Each structure stands twice: as C-alpha cells, then as structure tokens.
Amino acid sequence: MQLTLAKALNEGLRAAMESDPRVLLMGEDIGKLGGVFRVTDGLQKDFGEDRVFDTPLAESGIIGTAIGLAIRGYRPVCEIQFDGFVYPAYDQIVSQLAKMHARSKGSVAMPVVIRIPYGGGIGAVEHHSESPEAYFAHTAGLKVVSPSNPADAYTMIQQAIASNDPVVFFEPKRRYWEKAEVDTEAVPDPLWRSRITRPGSDLTLLAYGPMVRTCLDAAAAAEEEGRSLEVVDLRTLSPLDFDTIRESVRRTRRAVVVHEAPRSIGLGAELAARLSEELYYEMEAPVLRVTGYDIPYPPSRVEEEYLPDLDRVLHAVDRSLAY
Amino acid sequence: MTVTPEATTTPLVQLLTPEGERLHHPDYDVDLTDDDYRSFYRDLVLVRRIDVEATALQRQGELGLWASLLGQEAAQVGSGRALRPQDFAFPTYREHGVAWCKGVDPLTLLALFRGASNGGWDPQEKRFNLYTIVIGSQTLHATGYAMGIQKDGAVGDSDGEAVIAYFGDGASSQGDVNEAFVWSAAYNAPIVFFCQNNQWGISTPTSTQSRIPLYKRAEGFGFPGVRVDGNDVLASYAVTRAALDAARTGQGPTLVEAFTYRMGAHTTSDDPTRYRLSSDLEAWKLKDPLERMRSFLFKQQIGDSSFIDSVDADADELAARIRKGCLEMPDPDPLSMFDDVYADQTVLLEEQREELGTYLAGFAGGGH
Numbered sequence: 001m002q003l004t005l006a007k008a009l010n011e012g013l014r015a016a017m018e019s020d021p022r023v024l025l026m027g028e029d030i031g032k033l034g035g036v037f038r039v040t041d042g043l044q045k046d047f048g049e050d051r052v053f054d055t056p057l058a059e060s061g062i063i064g065t066a067i068g069l070a071i072r073g074y075r076p077v078c079e080i081q082f083d084g085f086v087y088p089a090y091d092q093i094v095s096q097l098a099k100m101h102a103r104s105k106g107s108v109a110m111p112v113v114i115r116i117p118y119g120g121g122i123g124a125v126e127h128h129s130e131s132p133e134a135y136f137a138h139t140a141g142l143k144v145v146s147p148s149n150p151a152d153a154y155t156m157i158q159q160a161i162a163s164n165d166p167v168v169f170f171e172p173k174r175r176y177w178e179k180a181e182v183d184t185e186a187v188p189d190p191l192w193r194s195r196i197t198r199p200g201s202d203l204t205l206l207a208y209g210p211m212v213r214t215c216l217d218a219a220a221a222a223e224e225e226g227r228s229l230e231v232v233d234l235r236t237l238s239p240l241d242f243d244t245i246r247e248s249v250r251r252t253r254r255a256v257v258v259h260e261a262p263r264s265i266g267l268g269a270e271l272a273a274r275l276s277e278e279l280y281y282e283m284e285a286p287v288l289r290v291t292g293y294d295i296p297y298p299p300s301r302v303e304e305e306y307l308p309d310l311d312r313v314l315h316a317v318d319r320s321l322a323y
Numbered sequence: 324m325t326v327t328p329e330a331t332t333t334p335l336v337q338l339l340t341p342e343g344e345r346l347h348h349p350d351y352d353v354d355l356t357d358d359d360y361r362s363f364y365r366d367l368v369l370v371r372r373i374d375v376e377a378t379a380l381q382r383q384g385e386l387g388l389w390a391s392l393l394g395q396e397a398a399q400v401g402s403g404r405a406l407r408p409q410d411f412a413f414p415t416y417r418e419h420g421v422a423w424c425k426g427v428d429p430l431t432l433l434a435l436f437r438g439a440s441n442g443g444w445d446p447q448e449k450r451f452n453l454y455t456i457v458i459g460s461q462t463l464h465a466t467g468y469a470m471g472i473q474k475d476g477a478v479g480d481s482d483g484e485a486v487i488a489y490f491g492d493g494a495s496s497q498g499d500v501n502e503a504f505v506w507s508a509a510y511n512a513p514i515v516f517f518c519q520n521n522q523w524g525i526s527t528p529t530s531t532q533s534r535i536p537l538y539k540r541a542e543g544f545g546f547p548g549v550r551v552d553g554n555d556v557l558a559s560y561a562v563t564r565a566a567l568d569a570a571r572t573g574q575g576p577t578l579v580e581a582f583t584y585r586m587g588a589h590t591t592s593d594d595p596t597r598y599r600l601s602s603d604l605e606a607w608k609l610k611d612p613l614e615r616m617r618s619f620l621f622k623q624q625i626g627d628s629s630f631i632d633s634v635d636a637d638a639d640e641l642a643a644r645i646r647k648g649c650l651e652m653p654d655p656d657p658l659s660m661f662d663d664v665y666a667d668q669t670v671l672l673e674e675q676r677e678e679l680g681t682y683l684a685g686f687a688g689g690g691h
Contacts, residue, residue, distance in 0.1 A: 032598040033526035056496035056532050057458055057524045085457060088498065123387040125416075126441050127456050264671070293675045298660035300387055300438030305657035305679065315682065 006176040008150035012157035025052040027079030063092035075111045083118040084127025098141030109164040117173035119210045123300045131261035136168045137238040144238040146170040148212035150180045155188035172210035194241040200230035203254040208234040211258045218313040253284045263291040285323035338557040343618025351561040357625040366400045370420040372638035381591045386436045394586030397612030401559025413465035416454040425451040430648040459497035462488045469512035478513045483571030486514045493524025504544040513570035516578045521585035526598040541578035553583030554612040
C-alpha cells in the first residue's frame with residue numbers, strides 16, 4: 001500500500017504494540033493530538049491511555065522515567081517533539097540510558113527507543129531544524145538509526161523497538177509527507193545494514209535520512225551527463241555498516257558524504273577517516289563532504305543556502321571526479 | 324476538558340470583574356489616573372491587533388509560524404506595565420504584549436517568526452531578553468541575572484532593580500524551572516516568576532502538569548505565591564508591581580500565577596479542535612480582558628465611544644504599518660549566517676563563508 005513516511009511509522013508502531021503488550025508510547029502531545037506530526041495518530045484511542053500517554057512537559061523526565069519503566073520490563077518508545085528539544089534529556093540519555101547495560105554487567109537491558117523528528121527544510125523557527133545525530137552516535141552504548149523512506153520507516157521502527165539496546169531513532173521530518181509503496185509482508189533487511197539504493201560505478205554518495213532523496217535526485221541528474229553515481233543509504237549511523245560502505249567505495253574509488261548536520265566532527269568526518277584508513281591505496285580522490293556549515297542553524301529564510309541540495313552535491317561530485 | 328475544582332475554589336486576586344465592576348482587595352490595589360486607565364485599554368487593543376495581524380500574515384504565507392497571545396493580553400500588559408525602566412524581563416516566545424510594553428518594535432518579533440532573524444533586538448537596550456523557545460530555560464537565566472543585581476548592590480531600596488521571568492503552565496514541569504525556584508530561594512534573588520497558566524501546553528491540560536494550583540508550588544520552595552485573574556489587567560498590574568517591589572527591596576522571589584486561557588491555538592501549526600471542547604472556549608469568551616476594561620471605562624465615564632474609535636483607528640494604523648513592514652522585509656544576506664557565531668571569529672568560519680560566497684557567485688555567473 002502507498003503510505004507517507006509518517007503514516008508508515010504509525011503503522012509500524014501499531015504493529016509493534018500489537019505484537020508485544022510491553023511496548024509503551026510516551027511523549028508530549030502524542031495522545032489525543034497524535035503528536036505534532038500525527039505519527040501516533042489514533043494509537044491512544046486504540047491501545048488506551050495506559051499504553052499511549054501524554055507526559056508532563058519535561059524531556060529529562062520522559063527519558064528518565066523510560067529508564068525506570070525499562071528496568072521494570074517495559075519497552076518504552078519516547079517521542080521527543082523536535083530535535084532541538086532533546087537537550088534537557090541529554091544527561092538521562094548519555095550518562096544514564098547509554099551506560100546502564102554496561103554498568104549492570106548486562107543484567108539490565110535498556111530496550112528504549114527515542115524517536116526524534118530532525119533536520120531542516122520546513123521553514124521552522126529556531127530549535128526545530130537541527131541535526132544532532134553526531135552527539136548520540138559519539139556515545140558508546142547508544143545505537144542510532146535513521147530511515148529515509150516509508151518502507152524502511154515501517155520496518156525499522158519495529159526492529160528498533162525489538163532491539164534490547166537503546167536506539168535513537170531519527171525521523172527525517174521534511175520527508176514525513178512523502179509517499180511510497182510499503183509492503184508490510186516483505187522480509188525486511190536487518191536493522192544494522194546499509195543499503196545500496198542506486199547502483200553506480202563512478203562515485204559513491206553516502207547519505208542517510210533526509211539527504212537520501214537529495215542524493216538520488218543528484219544521481220539521476222548526473223546520469224544525464226553520463227555519470228554513474230552509486231547511492232548508499234546508511235540507515236544505521238551507529239554502529240556503521242562498514243562492510244557495505246567499504247564494498248561500495250572499493251568499487252567506485254570515490255566517495256562524497258552528504259548530511260545536513262554541521263561539517264566538523266560529524267558523521268562525514270568519521271566516514272572519511274575510516275575510508276582513508278582502510279582504502280587509502282585504492283581511492284582516486286579524498287572523501288569530500290557536503291554538509292551544513294559549522295554555525296547555529298540559520299533563520300529559515302536562508303536555510304536553502306545552508307542545506308545541502310542537488311547542486312551542491314553535484315558540485316562536490318565534479319570536484320571529486322577532477323582528481 | 325472541564326474546569327478543575329480548584330479553579331473555582333482557589334482565591335483569585337481580582338480588581339475588575341468580567342462585567343467591568345471595580346473591586347477592592349485588602350492586599351492589592353492600583354493608584355491609576357483616568358489617563359492611565361485609558362492607556363491600559365489602548366495597550367490591550369493594540370497588542371491584540373498586533374496578534375491578529377500577525378496571525379493573518381501567517382495564514383497568507385508571510386510568516387512561517389505565529390504563537391498567538393489571544394486571551395492573554397491583560398496578563399501581559401498588566402505585568403509589562405508594572406515593570407519599571409530598570410527592571411529586566413525574560414520572556415518565552417509568546418510575550419508580544421510585554422515586548423510592546425518594553426518598546427520592542429512588533430516588526431522585530433515578526434522577523435523571528437518570518438525566519439528573517441533568530442533574535443532581532445538588543446536585550447540590554449530594551450531590558451527585554453531574546454525570546455526563548457525551549458520551554459523554561461529562561462527562568463534560570465533570569466535567576467542568574469537577578470543574582471547579578473544582588474552582587475552589584477542594586478537591590479534593597481525602593482529604587483532597586485528587579486527581574487521578571489515569564490513561563491507557562493507547561494514549563495512548570497521542566498527541571499530548569501524547578502531549579503530556578505531552588506536557586507532564587509537559596510540566594511533570595513530579586514525575581515518575580517510570572518506564570519501565565521493558559522490551561523494548555525499544546526494539547527496537554529494543566530492537570531497533567533500539576534495536582535495543585537500552580538501558585539501553591541511556591542510554598543514548598545519557601546517563597547510566596549499568589550494567583551491573579553490573568554484576564555484582569557488591573558489585578559495583573561497590581562500583583563506584579565507588589566511582587567517586583569518586594570524583590571527590589573530585598574524580600575526575594577514571588578511566584579505569580581496569572582490564571583488565564585489560551586483562546587487560540589498553541590501556534591498556527593496547531594489544531595485545538597482535536598483535543599479541547601468549544602464550550603470551554605465559550606465560557607472564557609465571557610471573561611475577555613478587553614471587554615471588561617471597555618465596560619469599566621464606560622461605567623466610570625472615563626472613556627466614551629469617540630475614545631474607543633480613536634484607539635481602533637490607532638490599531639488600524641499600527642496593523643497597516645506591520646503589514647507593510649512585513650511585506651517589505653528583506654531576506655538576510657546568506658553570508659550573514661556566519662556573523663556573530665563567536666565573539667572572536669574563527670579561521671574555519673572565515674573559510675566556510677568564503678566557500679559559500681564563491682559557490683553562490685558561481686550561480687550569478689550562470690553555472691555551478
């Protein structure tokens with residue numbers, strides 16, 4: 001069936017709740033309102049206020065109590081309303097949630113999912129367009145994933161909930177309304193696998209979440225100029241599926257990383273470092289990055305100049321191919 | 324959602340009934356002239372007009388978002404007018420009425436919601452800090468500022484300085500707000516916590532945030548709390564002024580809970596019909612802050628219809644200026660996004676600015 005990414009998440013959450021009565025949904029305005037992006041629309045009505053509940057307005061409280069619920073045997077799925085609102089919960093995520101399994105020598109699992117709509121491009125005010133994934137991918141004990149399309153959204157949210165490790169689940173909010181076919185019977189790829197979404201031979205574009213669509217568009221445009229770009233949808237940011245990444249870049253011998261988050265010390269830096277460590281003699285060009293700049297997210301009237309787009313991706317492709 | 328029992332049984336400081344009858348309270352009163360009363364009314368009308376015009380501009384695509392203050396004009400104008408020039412306010416993102424009282428041009432507020440700026444005014448000059456979108460964070464900033472006033476010895480007599488921190492019922496659940504209570508009590512900081520309880524944190528009723536009336540929280544932290552009719556501009560003024568005076572004279576913090584109602588949506592992105600009853604809205608319409616002030620002016624015979632008309636004409640003029648200013652507002656220069664990130668600019672950002680500049684100039688030349 002054709003579903004938007006938001007509706008696919010909704011269906012995925014529904015399936016997870018049906019299959020496991022210990023799955024709880026908690027967050028600000030997720031009940032009657034169905035969340036500000038309607039991802040949890042109708043779930044409180046169908047599963048009751050015990051399993052789908054509006055929390056007080058306190059993000060640290062959301063994650064802190066989710067940890068307690070997990071110790072008690074529940075599988076909480078927490079919604080953080082917007083990317084820029086996650087920081088009050090940072091201590092609970094980074095110092096508590098991420099470390100509990102290791103500190104308890106494995107006796108306490110933390111099957112907690114933190115859903116965060118992220119990224120820009122929707123003309124929003126401050127704190128509503130950020131890409132904070134690197135903070136979490138940098139933290140041992142957390143796993144970090146991001147779907148780019150409705151089919152992955154449907155399966156990945158279920159797999160994240162089934163995971164016994166805490167998963168920060170970044171949802172590309174500007175893609176919430178994009179529709180695609182979702183086969184609910186299909187056998188899903190493992191959660192910790194990246195995917196070659198478009199095969200190519202001249203260069204590999206490495207992207208995730210909202211930038212996968214941008215890269216696919218860029219690859220289609222490049223094809224008209226006779227260039228064959230491969231697009232890898234990372235899907236999992238921590239752990240990275242370096243087997244898939246390595247295999248792709250070994251063939252194309254060139255890589256460009258694309259993300260909305262600021263450039264320095266981000267996912268692109270990690271990918272570039274690892275590619276140079278492992279494929280130094282096989283690559284024809286340095287790994288290039290097309291990213292946001294190292295500044296606070298700008299006012300939305302100039303966000304188009306901040307965000308990577310098709311032209312900036314192709315510009316980097318030109319530079320890589322010129323080596 | 325029905326009105327909680329304590330909402331009807333809790334004492335509420337009120338100086339003006341919804342019908343515009345003037346009441347007297349043993350602890351709180353105002354000493355206003357007829358001109359003052361008229362100018363209070365004028366502020367209420369102008370502030371509402373700013374809000375209505377901004378909402379219309381958002382609907383027409385000129386603003387990305389607008390957070391309406393509809394229904395909260397009296398709480399904001401009353402508390403805003405109680406501030407002395409030396410007092411410093413820390414707003415949320417909905418204090419357009421306080422901004423008005425502090426002399427912040429409405430167009431600078433609109434620039435923020437249009438996406439043309441992330442701030443727009445000089446907080447020091449206006450003694451009005453930048454809007455804070457992340458819920459409750461500003462209450463700690465306000466507490467720190469108040470501690471600074473104390474360290475400067477600018478507290479203790481009737482000309483002392485005071486701080487007001489605005490927040491809402493939703494924010495009362497945040498750790499930062501509770502920490503601000505603890506800190507201000509620990510240091511006896513010269514601060515007024517002004518909570519506009521508009522009954523809703525987006526779709527979440529105040530009952531999810533607190534089992535007791537919010538003003539009662541203060542007692543547990545060791546300072547006084549008072550609930551005022553937030554739709555009564557005179558009571559909001561009187562209570563805030565008394566709390567500010569207590570702060571400036573060294574008596575420490577007060578929590579003021581202005582009991583009001585968010586007549587509109589949380590923001591223009593919200594649809595309140597999904598979660599609240601229209602009968603609630605109808606009940607609160609009868610408590611409208613503008614209507615009661617207008618009734619009072621008529622009853623006291625200190626404002627006639629020609630005065631009301633002249634205020635409406637001023638509002639029309641203001642609305643026209645806002646609309647024109649919004650439509651003519653230039654977009655920022657993209658390269659300005661690299662400005663002011665640091666006090667001392669870094670080499671990295673200079674390089675990135677040059678990179679973007681060169682890239683954009685390439686388009687001007689006709690290719691990428």
